Amino acid sequence: MNSKDIILFIKKTFPHKENGIPLHEPIISSLEQKYVQNCLDSTFVSSVGPFVDLVENKISEYCGAKRSVAVVNGTSALHIALESLDVNKGEEVITQSLSFVATSNAINYCGASPIFIDVDLDTMGMSPTALLNFLNLNAEIQNNHCINKLSGKKISACVPMHTFGFPARIDEICSICKNWKIPVIEDAAEAIGSYYKGKHLGTFGDAGIFSFNGNKIITAGGGGAVVTNDSLLADRIKHLTTTAKTVHPYKYHHDQLGYNYRMPNINAALLCAQLENLNKFIEKKRNLAFKYRKFFESTEIDFKWENENSRANFWLNCIQFKSKEERNQFIIESNQQHIGIRPAWELLHTLPMYKDCMKDSQKNALFLQERIVNIPSSAINA
Numbered sequence: 001m002n003s004k005d006i007i008l009f010i011k012k013t014f015p016h017k018e019n020g021i022p023l024h025e026p027i028i029s030s031l032e033q034k035y036v037q038n039c040l041d042s043t044f045v046s047s048v049g050p051f052v053d054l055v056e057n058k059i060s061e062y063c064g065a066k067r068s069v070a071v072v073n074g075t076s077a078l079h080i081a082l083e084s085l086d087v088n089k090g091e092e093v094i095t096q097s098l099s100f101v102a103t104s105n106a107i108n109y110c111g112a113s114p115i116f117i118d119v120d121l122d123t124m125g126m127s128p129t130a131l132l133n134f135l136n137l138n139a140e141i142q143n144n145h146c147i148n149k150l151s152g153k154k155i156s157a158c159v160p161m162h163t164f165g166f167p168a169r170i171d172e173i174c175s176i177c178k179n180w181k182i183p184v185i186e187d188a189a190e191a192i193g194s195y196y197k198g199k200h201l202g203t204f205g206d207a208g209i210f211s212f213n214g215n216k217i218i219t220a221g222g223g224g225a226v227v228t229n230d231s232l233l234a235d236r237i238k239h240l241t242t243t244a245k246t247v248h249p250y251k252y253h254h255d256q257l258g259y260n261y262r263m264p265n266i267n268a269a270l271l272c273a274q275l276e277n278l279n280k281f282i283e284k285k286r287n288l289a290f291k292y293r294k295f296f297e298s299t300e301i302d303f304k305w306e307n308e309n310s311r312a313n314f315w316l317n318c319i320q321f322k323s324k325e326e327r328n329q330f331i332i333e334s335n336q337q338h339i340g341i342r343p344a345w346e347l348l349h350t351l352p353m354y355k356d357c358m359k360d361s362q363k364n365a366l367f368l369q370e371r372i373v374n375i376p377s378s379a380i381n382a
């Protein structure tokens, strides 16, 4: 199987795209137009309006979470979740190096440093085995907190990420963290519509976050949300994301340092329609994934699939080449043909701002980083 055959198959799968095939594009129907038009007609396009409440209710209901708070993007959702779970300056937060930069940046915004734990080869999410190894080797419990014996710092949270919408072994991760007194915030930015053992991702940990950026499975233009089953935590997050203003008909009193992270009503209107269409998108994306799987079955290329116990949203389909050289050849050729492919992110522990952070071997992350590519994944009629 050479790159040309794969490219030919992708082109056949996405006909009517003579000027190039995007990696992922949003689908905007008349429902989106209707809700956004309603919002425009109401003139409530900004920080107050009924679509924000509507969206928060829809997200909670969809995920089976008690509460959700809609915010301006996934990065701010992560930041506010970390801050609300009491991650402070000079502390450490466990996460994975195979992720989008926002995961570590949000930790950094709190003044904390990431610790990078390796991923599993199959899920591409944080490896519970690697997590437990790290903690057994380097951590101890003091006064009901987890302390890194090497740095002397408190490990104040763990942020596993569900890569491309594939569920990580999140129940094992949560049970390890529970034993070690570490709160879990799931970076489910890519994973709305994905389930592990029948339970929606983002609802296993103390909090979970989603992104509704334009390239994600559903979009608000830009947006994000925090979900949690802890009502007090949700209240704290709502307060912090709305400038920490106390409730009063006209007085502007703010009782702590807050943020302007609230999702504008016009973005919520768009997201409202997208949420109503989400299950339709997922059905189409699963059909496309089945089609890809069948094609790659007869090749030596590994088409990433959901584990048993998992149901993935197939946000971005992912293939794994035998070698870096074959992978690079495919990247070059598909780029020339204007096919939207994407290699994995550069591992976060190699970026200038994170190069001195603590990490384990990163064996699997390095292996995957050199071999995987995302291929066109828009919700089409495959």
Ligand SMILES: *Cc1c(COP(=O)(O)O)cnc(C)c1O
Residues within 6 Å of the ligand: 073, 074, 075, 076, 099, 100, 102, 103, 161, 187, 189, 190, 211, 212, 213, 223, 224
């Ligand atoms: C998209 C994404 C984010 C950030 O979301 P934005 O809405 O772009 O701020 C965070 N983490 C991961 C893994 C993402 O893919």
